[in-house]
Amino acid sequence: METGKYIAAIELGTAKIVGIIGQKKEDGTLHVLAIEQEESSGCIKRGCIQNVEETASRVKKIITKLGNRTTGTIEQMYVGIGGQSVRTINHTVRKQLPEDTQVTEELIRTMHSEGRTFPVYNAEILKIVPNEYLLDNQLETHPVGIFCSDIEARLKLIVGRPSIRKNIARCLTERCKMPVAGYIVSAQATAAALLTEDEKNLGCALIDFGAGTTTLSIYKDNLLRYLITIPFGGRNITKDISSLNILDSEAENLKITFGSAINNSDMQKHELRIDGLDSSKIKYQDLCRIIEPRIEEIVENVHEQIDVSGYADQLARGIIITGGASLLRELPELLTQKTGMKVRRGSIPRTISFANRIEGGKPAYSQAIGLLMLGEENCIGRKISTAEPVGTATATAATAPQEQEGQKVQKVQKVQKPKNPDNSFLKRFKNKAKDTVEKLRLFEDDDAELI
Numbered sequence: 001m002e003t004g005k006y007i008a009a010i011e012l013g014t015a016k017i018v019g020i021i022g023q024k025k026e027d028g029t030l031h032v033l034a035i036e037q038e039e040s041s042g043c044i045k046r047g048c049i050q051n052v053e054e055t056a057s058r059v060k061k062i063i064t065k066l067g068n069r070t071t072g073t074i075e076q077m078y079v080g081i082g083g084q085s086v087r088t089i090n091h092t093v094r095k096q097l098p099e100d101t102q103v104t105e106e107l108i109r110t111m112h113s114e115g116r117t118f119p120v121y122n123a124e125i126l127k128i129v130p131n132e133y134l135l136d137n138q139l140e141t142h143p144v145g146i147f148c149s150d151i152e153a154r155l156k157l158i159v160g161r162p163s164i165r166k167n168i169a170r171c172l173t174e175r176c177k178m179p180v181a182g183y184i185v186s187a188q189a190t191a192a193a194l195l196t197e198d199e200k201n202l203g204c205a206l207i208d209f210g211a212g213t214t215t216l217s218i219y220k221d222n223l224l225r226y227l228i229t230i231p232f233g234g235r236n237i238t239k240d241i242s243s244l245n246i247l248d249s250e251a252e253n254l255k256i257t258f259g260s261a262i263n264n265s266d267m268q269k270h271e272l273r274i275d276g277l278d279s280s281k282i283k284y285q286d287l288c289r290i291i292e293p294r295i296e297e298i299v300e301n302v303h304e305q306i307d308v309s310g311y312a313d314q315l316a317r318g319i320i321i322t323g324g325a326s327l328l329r330e331l332p333e334l335l336t337q338k339t340g341m342k343v344r345r346g347s348i349p350r351t352i353s354f355a356n357r358i359e360g361g362k363p364a365y366s367q368a369i370g371l372l373m374l375g376e377e378n379c380i381g382r383k384i385s386t387a388e389p390v391g392t393a394t395a396t397a398a399t400a401p402q403e404q405e406g407q408k409v410q411k412v413q414k415v416q417k418p419k420n421p422d423n424s425f426l427k428r429f430k431n432k433a434k435d436t437v438e439k440l441r442l443f444e445d446d447d448a449e450l451i
Contacts, residue, residue, distance in 0.1 A: 093114050165183060182376075259291050
């Protein structure tokens with residue numbers, strides 16, 4: 001295997017489960033080696049595992065497929081953690097210190113550990129994100145090394161239901177026998193893949209329009225300031241369209257092909273035919289009449305949460321959208337109308353390369369790619385191949401005797417030494433030929449027999 005860390009990760013989404021492997025090279029670049037996915041309908045709901053057994057079955061398939069596409073053995077995997085209950089809450093830890101005490105890394109770790117003990121009703125703390133520190137009434141983002149007598153850590157606690165992490169452990173660790181290298185908050189993974197340093201510094205809102213949920217993350221001064229999950233997504237739109245007496249699969253196809261967040265007057269008189277259903281026709285106007293209220297409901301919830309965050313007037317870089325439902329036509333225009341901010345669709349950085357060009361650059365894989373970017377521990381071990389022919393293995397051993405004891409090498413060579421052909425097949429062939437020649441001579445001496 002080449003130098004660099006090999007990271008493996010699993011994204012558990014409402015519409016699909018994505019497995020990914022990538023190589024983080026020593027120069028900091030990322031090369032995605034393999035991506036595999038399975039549908040997750042029926043086993044994951046709004047980003048949370050509902051059916052552990054079925055989820056584990058599909059994850060096993062992904063792990064097997066990934067294993068077939070890498071030269072190493074997957075020993076552990078990072079997992080994205082999200083769902084409708086994931087959000088941030090504010091918490092402050094304060095300490096009085098002796099006069100002119102220098103702030104150390106150990107002191108900061110102690111304050112973070114104290115923050116983890118903060119009780120949250122019906123939730124557990126998934127991660128602590130530090131914001132500013134108040135040192136003797138002076139705001140600092142990097143307090144280590146500064147002298148003070150009073151320090152206050154202003155923390156963002158990312159919390160979620162305890163069942164989220166428990167069910168992931170039941171699925172991967174217990175059923176799939178796959179150790180979890182670490183839990184990474186899915187929203188942070190998406191931000192790592194799509195947001196630039198300028199956007200996070202100057203202020204932006206990242207909206208992930210997923211199948212079951214819509215997640216809003218707000219960044220300012222290169223810090224996560226707000227995170228909330230709204231329990232509506234693209235699948236709600238699909239369910240609404242299916243009320244036109246069509247299958248969910250056909251409703252999804254209509255949404256992707258013709259759906260729009262804003263009614264297009266040029267299409268109002270058009271009738272849309274549905275492949276596979278005899279004489280089925282739906283008016284474009286009826287389709288928009290169903291889609292518009294739902295997408296406006298989602299956008300209004302997002303807009304309200306941006307206002308609640310307190311950063312609505314500090315987002316100089318506007319809104320970045322991603323996720324499968326973000327591909328709905330005219331959605332950026334609708335967001336601009338409602339918020340007054342500029343909107344762009346997120347895209348994978350060109351610095352990330354892909355072994356498979358077909359997989360490369362798809363925004364649908366942004367969260368999975370972000371998991372690779374945030375993963376730190378190597379997840380792939382050397383694979384011991386059992387598919388090589390015995391002769392090949394023997395030749396390798398014979399050409400590298402310095403790696404083995406001399407007696408073992410000689411033993412292998414003795415086993416693989418070809419047999420003397422005179423003692424086997426060739427000898428029998430010669431004897432048979434000799435007998436045939438003798439019989440022909442007898443025939444030549446007996447004219448009657450020849451006739």
